Amino acid sequence: MTRVAVVRFPGSNCDFDTLRAAERVGADPYFVWHRDVDLQDADVVILPGGFSYGDYLRSGAIARFSPVMQAVKQHAAEGGPVLGICNGFQILCEAHLLPGALMRNAGLAFVSKPVDVTVERTATVFTRDYETGARLRLPVAHGEGRFVASPDTLRMLEAEGRVVLRYVAATEGSPFQPNPNGSAHHIAGISNAEGNVVGIMPHPERAADRILGLTGGAGIFTSLVSWHQEQSKMGVSSR
């Protein structure tokens, strides 16, 4: 079974949804407290959404210094998969595991609604079950989701194909507006160069079950399980 560590910070509030979404696809998820320094043999680490440390100073700025983040950095450095969702994405940027930063939405308002995104990079642990160009409808819920990076960094992200999710223009008849926060290049999610660290603003865990109305996010969780199964078959993993 794929061991998925869901890290809880004071102020995390999507931890149970994330745990449940991982459970539904047959993974073995469990919580890890931010003060813990042991990820308990995690195959995959997820930093869930929420408002860690009340978003004091900047979103993710304080969480970055939690004891558990040393273990997360170590896990990532060894090639272990790490997914940051919403506040988790902000934490990964503050921790320099991903480039750029997430700033106050261009429209100032907190945005909570479904948006349409395309999956642009499928060569990651978390998007491998999608077709390239697949269009998903996922909820966003954030006040600071405007991705910002230097022109050089943006060029690099595009050139290396590291934009994982991108907001798309609304389809005809769709009530949803493109780019809900003014993100550079309509970026909704990126990965590191190796593809094992991914950060996304939309919430796949809120769109991973029929009862939630949307199911497009389930592929994120089936992807990490299918990745782990393949690793196990190749004898790469110890489990």
Place this chain on the structure above:
Amino acid sequence: MTYRVHVRVMPRSGLLDPQGQAVEHALAALGFEEAGAVRVGRAIELDVAAGSRDEAEARARQMCDKLLANPVTEDYLLDVEED
């Protein structure tokens, strides 16, 4: 020796500052049409124990680089005074 450090963290010029824009519009609505280029940042004050003013400033600079400001999106200004 204790020094009082004043840190001013501002959104980097050139980056969209929606808070500054909103404040500017509000000022205009109040009749202050002469106000322009409004930007909203953050002020942080702290005491720093150090052997000299230079040392206090150097330490405060490290604090800014590591935590108080985000090097991707923000610039900061330091003002150090003897307490």
